[in-house]
Amino acid sequence: MGRKEEDLKFRMMVVEKLRMLKRSYSYNELAKKLGKPETVLCRYVKGDILPSGETARKLWEELSRFEDFADTLRRRLRFDEYGYADVGSLIHDPYILLQASVEASLRFAGRRLTKVLTAAVNGVPLATSIALFLEVPLVVAKRTKDIGVRAFLEEAYPSGSPATLTTLYIPKDALGPKDHVLLVDDLMRTGRTMQALLNLARKARANPVGVFTLLAFGEDWKGNLEGSNCPIEVVLQLPAPSRPA
Numbered sequence: 001m002g003r004k005e006e007d008l009k010f011r012m013m014v015v016e017k018l019r020m021l022k023r024s025y026s027y028n029e030l031a032k033k034l035g036k037p038e039t040v041l042c043r044y045v046k047g048d049i050l051p052s053g054e055t056a057r058k059l060w061e062e063l064s065r066f067e068d069f070a071d072t073l074r075r076r077l078r079f080d081e082y083g084y085a086d087v088g089s090l091i092h093d094p095y096i097l098l099q100a101s102v103e104a105s106l107r108f109a110g111r112r113l114t115k116v117l118t119a120a121v122n123g124v125p126l127a128t129s130i131a132l133f134l135e136v137p138l139v140v141a142k143r144t145k146d147i148g149v150r151a152f153l154e155e156a157y158p159s160g161s162p163a164t165l166t167t168l169y170i171p172k173d174a175l176g177p178k179d180h181v182l183l184v185d186d187l188m189r190t191g192r193t194m195q196a197l198l199n200l201a202r203k204a205r206a207n208p209v210g211v212f213t214l215l216a217f218g219e220d221w222k223g224n225l226e227g228s229n230c231p232i233e234v235v236l237q238l239p240a241p242s243r244p245a
Contacts (some may be wrong), residue, residue, distance in 0.1 A: 007053050013102050014056040015044050017063050020072070020095040033066045034059065069103050072096070079180055083241030090214060091112060091125045092187050100126055100235070101133035102211045103183070107233045109211050112180045118200060119168060119185060119193050126214065127184040134182075139175060141168040141200055153203045157196040168196050175204035177204060183211045188234070191221030193244045198228055 021030065021047050034041070034106040036059070043049050049057055076096070078086045078175040092094050092111055118127035120142045143166060145152055151172035161165040175181065183197045194211055201208045202210075210231040218240025225232060 006196055006225070008050075010060075011050045011056040012061050014063070015047070015052060016095065016098050018059070019045050021063065022065060023095070026076070030066075034062045034071060052095070059061075069099055071237045072099065079241075083240070085187075085217075085241075087186055087215065091122065094129075097125060097129035098133070100214060101114040101130045102134065104130045104184070104233070105133060107212065108182060108231075110208055113209055114179045114181050115175060115181045115206070117141065117170075117181050117183050117197055119197060123185040124167065125180040126186050129221035130182070130184055131211070133203070139170055139181075141170050141197060143168060145169050146171070150206055153200055155196045155199045155203070157192050157199075160190055161192075166196075168193075168200060170204075173202075174202060177205040179206040179208050180203070180209045182209050185213050188213050188218065188221040189217045189240070194219060194221070195224050195228075198225075198230075 018030070018041065022041075025033075027041055030036075030041055031038045044051060047240050050056075072110055073090060073096075076089060076093075080086075116127050116131040116134065118124060118141070119141045120140050124140060125139070128138055143157075146169075149171045152169045153172050153175075154167050154169045156167045158164070179201075181201050182190060183194060185194055185197075185203065189195055190235050194213075198208055198211075208230045209226065210229070210233060211225070212233045214235050216234040216237050218238075220240070
């Protein structure tokens, strides 16, 4: 991607972040926080004009100070009486997915990425959005073998409570030694699914570049991913939910 394309993409990213915040704040509130006239912000949000490159950079800094992405997730999440989050309210929101994609690209800026790997099914919307934003292919590890695929790599791991053995499969040619892989999931609790994805990437002799997840609950996942040897980026860390009596 050339410099002009990157500049245009960034300016559009800023507008999308502004649009997401406009769903929760009035133009008057945004104008006071950002130091821009309401009329100008309105034209950005409606797509009439794009901010210049320099204006976009300043706006991004102000928007991040106003409300960073973790604050957005915290504000949008809903919990039941036991502390379990309704993650669907996040992963089914296109604006959240777009901002998550921006966040992932910023956190892994400067690293070579050739594939995004996730596990079916809840991780797919987020991983698809990130892969689309990064302009790289998506690989989905599934619990069943696809018809028409001759050879697979597989990884079994304990999941659930009480634990049962779950197996994830990817086509054998989906990843290879030349691939630099970003592993993505919507949330982590035990970290076992992510550990299985890491093992699949290594079985394919691919290079795991890092792990990205929106939410992490409790501390159990840290122990299971201790030997991952790659950066782990969590947008919002939350306490482990209590168990029903």
